[in-house]
Amino acid sequence: MSTMRVLPAGDRALLVELGSGEEAEAFHAELLRRRARGTLPAVREIVPAARTVLLDGLDDPARFAKGLADWEIPALVSGAGSTVELPVRYDGPDLAAVAELWGVPAGEVGRIHARTPFRVAFCGFAPGFGYLTGLAERYAVPRRSTPRTAVPAGAVALAGAYTGVYPRSSPGGWQLIGSTDAVLWDHARVPAALLTPGTRVRFVPEEG
Amino acid sequence: MTDRAFAVVRAGALTSVQDRGRPGHAHLGVPRSGALDEPARDLANRLVGNPLGAAVLETTLSGCAVRPRCAVTVAVTGAPCRVTVDGRPAAWGAPVRVAAGAVLDVGSAADGVRSYLAFAGGVACEPVLGSRSTDLLSGLGPAPLTHGTVLPLGPVAGPPVYADAVPWQGPPRELVLRAGPGPRTDWFTARALRTLVTAVYRVSPAGNRIGLRTEGPPLERAVDGELPSEGMVLGAVQVPPDGRPVVFLADHPTTGGYPVIAVVKERDLAAAAQAAPGTPLRFVLTERR
Known part of the structure; x- marks a missing residue:
């Protein structure tokens, strides 16, 4: 992968920047494969994000960075990983605004969204909040100019080309297109997060 | 009872x-x-x-x-x-x-x-x-x-330790935070890097367990535009749009979209936790990229 850049992030960490979101997901998948095989040096955190993967808690980041040059990273296999189906009602207060941005009738937003296969690219913002990729770039929408002070738990929302589901009520600036009753985060459950990086996601509209 | x-x-x-x-x-x-x-x-x-x-x-x-x-x-x-x-x-x-x-x-x-x-x-x-x-x-x-x-309270594990004197450095009169380069040092102008290491900042009362906020000269960016969210480490010196550096403490967000100009050494963060609002603060870069 010629586009890989290794950036400093403190005495025990590296930020590896890839050329695209897909490459970052492929690199992240390779890190998890190596860790499962026991060939990855000890590392406390592996944090994927939009175009980067952070490795934190490495004993010798410089040595790890040197070794990366020899890595061969297979492209992401579509269809790999487990699939989570989220029941959804496309009833969000920003549905009309999103429809206008997309240039489609309001009823079409849910249909387009529900037929899109998603993948959890990374988590952040709140425990269990996944940034889901899958929507084409032409469906990217801006954040709301004024964030809401309280977005309800289970709200299905868009920002950029990402889809996210609020695990609990919190302030938020994403455009709300729907809602789900799925429990995204339950710290008494193992695993606590329903959506973990690499998980495939389908939104399934509820009948009625 | x-x-x-x-x-x-x-x-x-x-x-x-x-x-x-x-x-x-x-x-x-x-x-x-x-x-x-x-x-x-x-x-x-x-x-x-x-x-x-x-x-x-x-x-x-x-x-x-x-x-x-x-x-x-x-x-x-x-x-x-x-x-x-x-x-x-x-x-x-x-x-x-x-x-x-x-x-x-x-x-x-x-x-x-x-x-x-x-x-x-x-x-x-x-x-x-x-x-x-x-x-x-x-x-x-x-x-x-x-x-x-x-x-x-949990069950008692062992006897207490009676020490004649306990080590305590005392809170810093001036907080000196040693830092290495951050992943986005190149998002800032040369002047911003000079400012970071020469200016005297003050610990802002707006800080909390998420981050130590600073008051002082803003750091000017060389690269405009939005940084896609990326993983954040403890001690990251993140620069929000107002240009005043924020040092990430234990409750910091795991990802963030503002560029990190430097990363403070973990062993300096205990002193950061004890620096009261108003304490003068200097950053010292320990290595250059």
Whole structure:
């Protein structure tokens, strides 16, 4: 992968920047494969994000960075990983605004969204909040100019080309297109997060 | 009342339960959390005979008061303060035996910000993802203490340690944070890098467990535009749109979209936790890219 850049992030960490979101997901998948095989040096955190993967808690980041040059990273296999189906009602207060941005009738937003296969690219913002990729770039929408002070738990929302589901009520600036009753985060459950990086996601509209 | 628990009589400005936090879950959006002044937390635990992973109370500026329901050995470390038991002066930085029903008062910080109160047996509330720490960013762990909160204590692990003197550096008159390069140092102008290491910043009162905020000259960016979200480390010096650097502390978000100009050495963060608002602050870059 010629586009890989290794950036400093403190005495025990590296930020590896890839050329695209897909490459970052492929690199992240390779890190998890190596860790499962026991060939990855000890590392406390592996944090994927939009175009980067952070490795934190490495004993010798410089040595790890040197070794990366020899890595061969297979492209992401579509269809790999487990699939989570989220029941959804496309009833969000920003549905009309999103429809206008997309240039489609309001009823079409849910249909387009529900037929899109998603993948959890990374988590952040709140425990269990996944940034889901899958929507084409032409469906990217801006954040709301004024964030809401309280977005309800289970709200299905868009920002950029990402889809996210609020695990609990919190302030938020994403455009709300729907809602789900799925429990995204339950710290008494193992695993606590329903959506973990690499998980495939389908939104399934509820009948009625 | 002989159950192993204590009740909160005076919660103080912000008192929370803290241990070593919950590292290893950042990929799920879970901050590390844990005590901000780790050496002070460890010392408090050692003094009462606890294993170092035991949970303690972390106070903020104004201390707290508790009434144990059982006789218990406690120790207060971190920011120096007046310690009393039922109004009588007791030792700071040493094991103190508190009788059942007595009121232990951890006074306002005479110096520094955060005092640590350890109980023999540790605070034994239910762990979340392996930690009892209160995480102010994501709301995991027990809520900050309020008047009347009752928290359980664990079984005593070992005898207290009677030390003649405990090491305490004292809160910094001037906070000097040594830092290495950050992943986005090149997003800033050469002038911004000079400003970062030559300007005297001040610790802002707006800081919290998420980040130490600063007052001082803004840092000018060389690259405009939005940075796609990326993983953030403890000690990251993130520069938001107002240009004033923020040093990420234990409850920092796991990903962020503002560029990180430098990363503060982890061993300097305990001093950062004890730097009161208004303390002069200098950054020292230990290496160049």
